[in-house]
Amino acid sequence: MENAALNHTSPSHPRPASGLTVDLADLVQSLISLEVPSREIDHVVEAMLGGSDAHPEIGVAPVVASRWLADETPTYTAGGPAASVLARRRGYRLTVEGSGASWSAEARNLRTGTTCRAMARIEGAAAVAAIAGLAAKEATT
Amino acid sequence: MTDAAELVEAHGLAFEAHEVAENPYMPQESSDLRHWLCTLSGGPVEGFEFYLSAGDEACPHGPDAAFALSLVIEDVRAFRECGGYSDFARLIGIEDDDPSGAVAWNEAARLAPLVESLLESAPTREAGLA
Numbered sequence: 384m385e386n387a388a389l390n391h392t393s394p395s396h397p398r399p400a401s402g403l404t405v406d407l408a409d410l411v412q413s414l415i416s417l418e419v420p421s422r423e424i425d426h427v428v429e430a431m432l433g434g435s436d437a438h439p440e441i442g443v444a445p446v447v448a449s450r451w452l453a454d455e456t457p458t459y460t461a462g463g464p465a466a467s468v469l470a471r472r473r474g475y476r477l478t479v480e481g482s483g484a485s486w487s488a489e490a491r492n493l494r495t496g497t498t499c500r501a502m503a504r505i506e507g508a509a510a511v512a513a514i515a516g517l518a519a520k521e522a523t524t
Numbered sequence: 525m526t527d528a529a530e531l532v533e534a535h536g537l538a539f540e541a542h543e544v545a546e547n548p549y550m551p552q553e554s555s556d557l558r559h560w561l562c563t564l565s566g567g568p569v570e571g572f573e574f575y576l577s578a579g580d581e582a583c584p585h586g587p588d589a590a591f592a593l594s595l596v597i598e599d600v601r602a603f604r605e606c607g608g609y610s611d612f613a614r615l616i617g618i619e620d621d622d623p624s625g626a627v628a629w630n631e632a633a634r635l636a637p638l639v640e641s642l643l644e645s646a647p648t649r650e651a652g653l654a
Binding site: 463464467468471472476477478479491492493494495496 | 556557577578579581582583594595597598599601602605606607611614615616617
């Protein structure tokens with residue numbers, strides 16, 4: 384979902400004085416560690432991957448900005464259709480399988496054929512981790 | 525993942541893919557993609573036709589049965605996750621009032637029961653959409 388506040392602040396927003404940033408590898412690490420859905424992580428996903436362009440690295444400002452429109456941030460880590468929408472916005476297809484506390488997801492770029500697979504304890508986290516991992520791969524190529 | 529290759533083998537599905545100029549059910553800009561009209565036959569489906577679009581790098585020699593089936597299974601799964609047409613429009617990245625959305629919606633609704641019957645009748649595994 385487009386987030387006007389984020390579009391105004393990224394990608395050229397000033398970094399915080401602390402220099403604290405989050406990259407896609409950090410996001411994947413957070414996702415695969417989740418045991419329950421997290422709205423905090425949903426905001427980071429929205430800030431990094433929710434717009435028309437992926438942001439491989441962000442400071443805290445876009446995440447704070449996304450909270451201003453918190454109700455508009457999809458519940459990515461809760462599973463369900465939000466992750467599929469996120470995948471398709473990037474031109475990816477997503478397959479997810481699992482049950483209980485073991486979920487596996489694979490994101491595939493239909494244009495390039497590049498894939499990324501991720502495993503996590505909850506469905507939404509596995510799905511978004513696969514998307515974020517594929518975006519990270521593409522950002523480095 | 526739902527193992528599309530296993531389904532193809534289990535049902536003994538025959539597959540054909542003919543390259544076409546466009547995918548009539550794809551509302552987004554897709555001039556950088558190649559498109560195929562695919563047909564799967566065998567088991568519970570006979571002459572099951574669907575369109576597939578992919579980049580040249582992803583599919584340099586054209587689609588095979590497992591690749592094509594894996595994509596259509598994913599499309600149906602995503603369609604079934606939608607709570608209604610607005611969710612579907614968001615999924616495929618169009619506005620609610622875009623007329624191309626209804627065409628894509630109707631096609632997804634046509635494909636869904638066919639894919640599901642294929643999955644549910646898989647002879648060698650417990651079937652279900654991933």
